[in-house]
Amino acid sequence: MELLVVVGIVVVLAALVMVGFVTRRPTRALPPAPAPAAEPPRMVADVESPLLTDTPALDVPEPTAGRLIRLRGRLGRSQTTLGRGLFALLSRDKLDDETWEQVEDTLLTSDMGVAATQELVERLKQRVRIEGLTSPAELRAILREELVTTLGRDLDRTLRTLPHADRPAVVLVVGVNGTGKTTTCGKLARVLVADGRSVVLGAADTFRAAAADQLETWGSRVGAHTVRGPEGGDPAAVAFDAVAKGKELKADTVLVDTAGRLHTKTGLMDELGKVKRVVEKHGPIDETLLVLDATTGQNGVVQARVFTEAVQVTGVVLTKLDGTAKGGIVVAVQRELGIPVKLVGLGEGPDDLAPFEAEAFADALLGDDAAL
Ligand SMILES: Nc1nc2c(ncn2[C@@H]2O[C@H](COP(=O)(O)OP(=O)(O)OP(=O)(O)O)[C@@H](O)[C@H]2O)c(=O)[nH]1
Ligand SMILES: [Mg+2]
The missing domain is CATH 1.20.120.140 (SRP54, nucleotide-binding domain)
Known part of the structure; x- marks a missing residue:
């Protein structure tokens, strides 16, 4: 009987300890709070991810190898x-x-x-x-x-996202409307986080508030900080501030999303040139990714040429390859522009972005089951 009482007490104590353990789960370390601005406010807000404060469940992105x-x-x-x-x-x-x-x-x-x-x-x-x-x-x-x-077996498809001694790597994402820029920024943030890096996102698409919300949602899922500005504000200022924030937080990489723009609109292309120049006050941009929608076919080549003149594109992201039979566009883009395809988008899912590899792509195009 006494033994039973002792066992009972031990069980109750163990249960209490376990409940305490579960409810006192350690909270995730927060990035340092933004320092008070020394200069007059520039109308650019830093946005803490809401998930960082109340929900511990951040996504764990899939590893990138073999995607x-x-x-x-x-x-x-x-x-x-x-x-x-x-x-x-x-x-x-x-x-x-x-x-x-x-x-x-x-x-x-x-x-x-x-x-x-x-x-x-x-x-x-x-x-x-x-x-x-x-x-x-x-x-x-x-x-x-x-x-x-x-x-292109030997093209250099390295994404330059590693930080410098005194500042993060900066990636500028550009392209015409609806090609998948914001989605690509979001997916790329996940890729980098999966590889153990810290990321700051810059919502330099200030045309619509919804665009910044869209980017922020992507960021918050993996704990990435988003810098955004007021609707209709200066995209170059947001991009500049995003890099400044990246420096302050000692982030590894800053990804700057820009508004979609038709390559035929000179004013908008000039604006993009300004974004680049202003961001480069911090130091040279490491990677300028042009996002092309594979379903637009050869028109992508024309777009790419104009964008390259405005901002010196260093890599192409070919999206929506899952919705087209025109996978060969990879070849046309590289050949006519001399710019390697570095990433491909193969779906709307959060981890449907893969580093481009010629061998794996050839295998995918030829398919296993189509063997002679
Ligand atoms: N099937 C498929 N859909 C994609 C892919 N990448 C992006 N999308 C979809 O394309 C649509 C447009 O994507 P966004 O990322 O908003 O495009 P955007 O270039 O930022 O658009 P703007 O900012 O308006 O110029 C969304 O519905 C995405 O889910 C892809 O690889 N495959
Ligand atoms: Mg967008």
């Missing part, structure tokens, strides 16, 4: 056109001129561009002739190899 391989199924439409189409043609008994023309047509429908397509077909023809390849497995192997060459 393209995981997301390869999303390229379904391109796979059907390219992979199945090409394999069906190449597995014919005789590879005559007519068949090669059809191979060329198939590649052209992927928006690779005429010159790149003709070169690729020429290389394929030559190898088939010289190496006397006929077996389906051999043909598949050279198709993959040549496609990787066309996609």
